[in-house]
Structure formats: C-alpha cells, structure tokens
Amino acid sequence: MKKMMLSLLLAVSVLLPGCSSHDTSSALVIKTSDPTTEAAPTETELLLKWAATTVPADAKLLYSASIGDSQTDFWLIYQQAETGCIRALHHEDKPTSNESSSMLPIQEDWEKQLNEPNVFTSLHSEQSGNPDWILLTSDPAMGQMNKRLYMSSDNGYIWSYIQDVSTIIDGYVTGVTFRDELTGWITAAQHGQQLVPLYRTTDGGKTWAAQPIPIPNDYNYGNVNPPEFQEGDLMNGTLDIEFVKENDQKTFHYVTNDGGETWEVK
Incomplete structure (x- = not known):
C-alpha cells in the first residue's frame, strides 16, 4: 500500500x-x-x-x-x-x-x-x-x-x-499489518528492555502474543517495523528490525516464506 x-x-x-x-x-x-x-x-x-x-x-x-x-x-x-x-x-x-x-x-x-x-x-x-x-x-x-x-x-x-x-502491546506502536482476516501483527519500539516487540494475532485481533525473535549477540533490544506482504503472494514477506546496543544500532532484514510463521535473517 x-x-x-x-x-x-x-x-x-x-x-x-x-x-x-x-x-x-x-x-x-x-x-x-x-x-x-x-x-x-x-x-x-x-x-x-x-x-x-x-x-x-x-x-x-x-x-x-x-x-x-x-x-x-x-x-x-x-x-x-x-x-x-x-x-x-x-x-x-x-x-x-x-x-x-x-x-x-x-x-x-x-x-x-x-x-x-x-x-x-x-x-x-x-x-x-x-x-x-x-x-x-x-x-x-x-x-x-x-x-x-x-x-x-x-x-x-x-x-x-x-x-x-x-x-497487551508493549512500547510505542510503529505499525499494523494484517495479511488475511485472521493473521496480523502490531509492531512497536521499546527502548531499554530485552524485548523485540513483534506481536501477532491468529484469531482476527482477539488475542495477541509476542512472536519470538532472537536478539543478536551484544545487542540489547529491537525496534520493529511492520512486516510487508504483497497482495496475491501472502506467503512471502519481509520484516526489518533495528537492534540497538549502547553505542550502535543495526537494521537486520528478515524474510518469511510461510506467511509469517517463521522469520529468518536475509
């Protein structure tokens, strides 16, 4: 969009x-x-x-x-x-x-x-x-x-x-993405906590849970941008997460080919 x-x-x-x-x-x-x-x-x-x-x-x-x-x-x-x-x-x-x-x-x-x-x-x-x-x-x-x-x-x-x-959603919202009527994500930035605020629902927004994303070594937390899916190809998507440590930050690019069930570093 x-x-x-x-x-x-x-x-x-x-x-x-x-x-x-x-x-x-x-x-x-x-x-x-x-x-x-x-x-x-x-x-x-x-x-x-x-x-x-x-x-x-x-x-x-x-x-x-x-x-x-x-x-x-x-x-x-x-x-x-x-x-x-x-x-x-x-x-x-x-x-x-x-x-x-x-x-x-x-x-x-x-x-x-x-x-x-x-x-x-x-x-x-x-x-x-x-x-x-x-x-x-x-x-x-x-x-x-x-x-x-x-x-x-x-x-x-x-x-x-x-x-x-x-x-339920911890941090300051950065976006919302739904790939279909049931599965969606709310993403956020949460400074200073050992947290990657990527929250997912599989029941149309009724319940939400943090989707586990490992924090890379030496980094403290992640700020998450909303995942992107192309209409007509909802199995493949991308996700950017900025990981932060004391004097540095780096954006990691993730991809999925199973509709967001799992995310792997590109």
Missing part, C-alpha cells in the same frame, strides 16, 4: 452537531496542477482532487493513501473539528464501485484529539476480500500509550471496535 500524507489548505466551516454529520458544502480548495498542462493527472493529484471535494474544510486529515499503484482506489481518514468524530472514506472508481463513508465507534476522549502519527492502518483492495484495520494510539505520556483497534469487513462501510490493546 502506498501512503501519501497531504498538507491541505484549511478554511473555516461549520459542521452539524453529532457524529453522523458530513458537511461537504464547504470543502478544501486545492490546486492540483497547471490547467494548461495536458499530461494525465498523477496519483497524488487525483487523491488531492477527491479530498478537496470530500473532506470538510475545517476537518483534520489524519491519513490518506492509495492502494498499491492504483489511481482509482483511495482512502481518507479525517477528524471532524467540533465533535472529534473520525470518519473513514474509501473510494474505488470502477463500473461496480461504491464510495463508503463511515464513522469509527470511538469512545475515549483521547481519540477525539488525534494527529497524523496516531493513526496506523492495514488497508486492502476490495478484490482481496480481506478486512481493513485501523489502530488508533494516544500520544505517549509517562511512558504509556493508549491503543485501540478497529476493523471493517465490508470495505469501510461499517467499522467495529475490536479491543483495547494498550496493556
């Missing part, structure tokens, strides 16, 4: 009260390209154009992405200004396409005050048949970070709260 964070020009508008409002009468105004240019619009320009006509002007854009190298399959996640409610929008431009727009069932006050670094996603094309996942985190305070996981099984029309994983 190709992620593109956008710097958007904001103007003032008024949202209807409550989490069901979706006011697009005052939208973001974005110049996407020189009108005299005849070149086909880029993927970024298409995404910007959709954002400009979809996201309310005073909303906070938290996440924007295209799926794969697509110029038609886009996601936006934004937070409404007055309510703090979070809306996830999915658009796929094809003959049988639909555009979904649904609120996440957030409950906690901290979820109403998010920024771009607080949103982690594992989003998939409609053709894959896999659910889509959003993990929200709070800013770290006193070494702690709140973490709540959401899932949609219908390409973003309805989002369900899965669970609070704050006490």
Whole structure:
C-alpha cells in the first residue's frame, strides 16, 4: 500500500452537531496542477482532487493513501473539528464501485484529539476480500500509550471496535499489518528492555502474543517495523528490525516464506 500524507489548505466551516454529520458544502480548495498542462493527472493529484471535494474544510486529515499503484482506489481518514468524530472514506472508481463513508465507534476522549502519527492502518483492495484495520494510539505520556483497534469487513462501510490493546502491546506502536482476516501483527519500539516487540494475532485481533525473535549477540533490544506482504503472494514477506546496543544500532532484514510463521535473517 502506498501512503501519501497531504498538507491541505484549511478554511473555516461549520459542521452539524453529532457524529453522523458530513458537511461537504464547504470543502478544501486545492490546486492540483497547471490547467494548461495536458499530461494525465498523477496519483497524488487525483487523491488531492477527491479530498478537496470530500473532506470538510475545517476537518483534520489524519491519513490518506492509495492502494498499491492504483489511481482509482483511495482512502481518507479525517477528524471532524467540533465533535472529534473520525470518519473513514474509501473510494474505488470502477463500473461496480461504491464510495463508503463511515464513522469509527470511538469512545475515549483521547481519540477525539488525534494527529497524523496516531493513526496506523492495514488497508486492502476490495478484490482481496480481506478486512481493513485501523489502530488508533494516544500520544505517549509517562511512558504509556493508549491503543485501540478497529476493523471493517465490508470495505469501510461499517467499522467495529475490536479491543483495547494498550496493556497487551508493549512500547510505542510503529505499525499494523494484517495479511488475511485472521493473521496480523502490531509492531512497536521499546527502548531499554530485552524485548523485540513483534506481536501477532491468529484469531482476527482477539488475542495477541509476542512472536519470538532472537536478539543478536551484544545487542540489547529491537525496534520493529511492520512486516510487508504483497497482495496475491501472502506467503512471502519481509520484516526489518533495528537492534540497538549502547553505542550502535543495526537494521537486520528478515524474510518469511510461510506467511509469517517463521522469520529468518536475509
């Protein structure tokens, strides 16, 4: 998945009260390209154009992405200004396409005050048949970070709260990856502990356990980046872990050919 964070020009508008409002009468105004240019619009320009006509002007854009190298399959996640409610929008431009727009069932006050670094996603094309996942985190305070996981099984029309994983996932989240409807990973950085924070679920996010990765000799701990799998080839994936010792750090590259059951240094 190709992620593109956008710097958007904001103007003032008024949202209807409550989490069901979706006011697009005052939208973001974005110049996407020189009108005299005849070149086909880029993927970024298409995404910007959709954002400009979809996201309310005073909303906070938290996440924007295209799926794969697509110029038609886009996601936006934004937070409404007055309510703090979070809306996830999915658009796929094809003959049988639909555009979904649904609120996440957030409950906690901290979820109403998010920024771009607080949103982690594992989003998939409609053709894959896999659910889509959003993990929200709070800013770290006193070494702690709140973490709540959401899932949609219908390409973003309805989002369900899965669970609070704050006490399960140790460290500061770096990403989330699901390779299918059951198997996924949440990764983190955890400074100063003999720990490699690579957490895996095999039951759709209901339970999580640290997946054992040996720490190389002389290193103290590892900071883990989310594993990557290509849609259509879910048995083969890659995983990067930065191992740290007192005056040095080194990134080790791991691969799997069994869907993440085991990882070996490349």
